[in-house]
Amino acid sequence: MPRVVESLSELHQAIGRARDRGRRIGFVPTMGNLHRGHLSLVEAAAPRCETTVASIFVNPTQFGPGEDFDAYPRSLEADLEALASVGCDFVWAPPVETMYPLKQPFMLRVPERLADCLCGRSRPGHFDGVATVVLRLFSQVAPDLAVFGEKDFQQLLILRQMARDFSLPVELLGAPIVREDDGLAMSSRNGYLDESERAAAPTLYRVLETTAKGLNAGEDFTALKAQGFDELESAGFRPDYLEWRSAEDLGKPRAGRPSRVFGAAWLGRARLIDNVPL
Known part of the structure; x- marks a missing residue:
């Protein structure tokens, strides 16, 4: 010990x-x-x-x-x-x-x-x-x-x-982020999730991945954000934010520079956060 x-x-x-x-x-x-x-x-x-x-x-x-x-x-x-x-x-x-x-x-x-x-x-x-x-x-x-x-x-x-x-x-x-087998980012607050909430929790990661793939394909972020909020709400989340930001200073993404998609949402008692790089 x-x-x-x-x-x-x-x-x-x-x-x-x-x-x-x-x-x-x-x-x-x-x-x-x-x-x-x-x-x-x-x-x-x-x-x-x-x-x-x-x-x-x-x-x-x-x-x-x-x-x-x-x-x-x-x-x-x-x-x-x-x-x-x-x-x-x-x-x-x-x-x-x-x-x-x-x-x-x-x-x-x-x-x-x-x-x-x-x-x-x-x-x-x-x-x-x-x-x-x-x-x-x-x-x-x-x-x-x-x-x-x-x-x-x-x-x-x-x-x-x-x-x-x-x-x-x-x-x-x-x-790097360490994830459960279903993609949920590990967090001490995951222990607040009940069985049904735990089953829904990986939705946040899937939304971020979908949004990042859409951005890489040249899709409009405003539309992707609306779709992401809809998917989170349908899964029982109360979304806090879904944002695309510079990975260097959290400002507006710049062409040719690293960026990430960030998300946070409430699921029952737990406030889950996650992010994925583009």
Whole structure:
């Protein structure tokens, strides 16, 4: 089992010992309740680093009013067993008081062009909380490499800009989305789905794939978006957005440059997100 570290002094000692041995530090931030998608991030870090650290911290500042902070699944023992299976060296599991020691903490403000679209439009302040906690984690762990999943692609772009803006000496690696056999992107919130909702859930991925294929064939995005919303609603979803954006800055897609189709929709209690590249 990976060693669990719960105090900053113990964390700094563990990191210091790794540094003294000349080891490169790989880091995977998580909120726990791990699935194969999370484990794939640890597996991506392992060949690039001699010491791999995962954090487990359910971050209160990225949850808005009425969101599922209290209900968010917590499963530390199962998570430790899963991390042991992929060779994680130790787990940083700080209490809230360590991560936010002051009653009025400093918070980052993500630039509007990155935060006020897609998921940021539906979850005001969410990415401010994400950027704030990741900056704190980077300061504590001081990794050489950090790995994030491309399912949260907007988050990945925001964190890459944050690292550039603050001149952080950390490489950010994006890892491919890990999917169930039927195409559903793996997510801790998939556990909220009942049997009938789980059967319908892969519709989101199919809509994104159909939309991307249509765009590659030169079809009109407005018509494809309307068709996608109709298909999602027919499957029982409450669509949030279906957007075609630049994969470099989330702006308007540009000819000859990478782009992606992004989607989010509610299915019962679960808000599912996904994206596919063109």
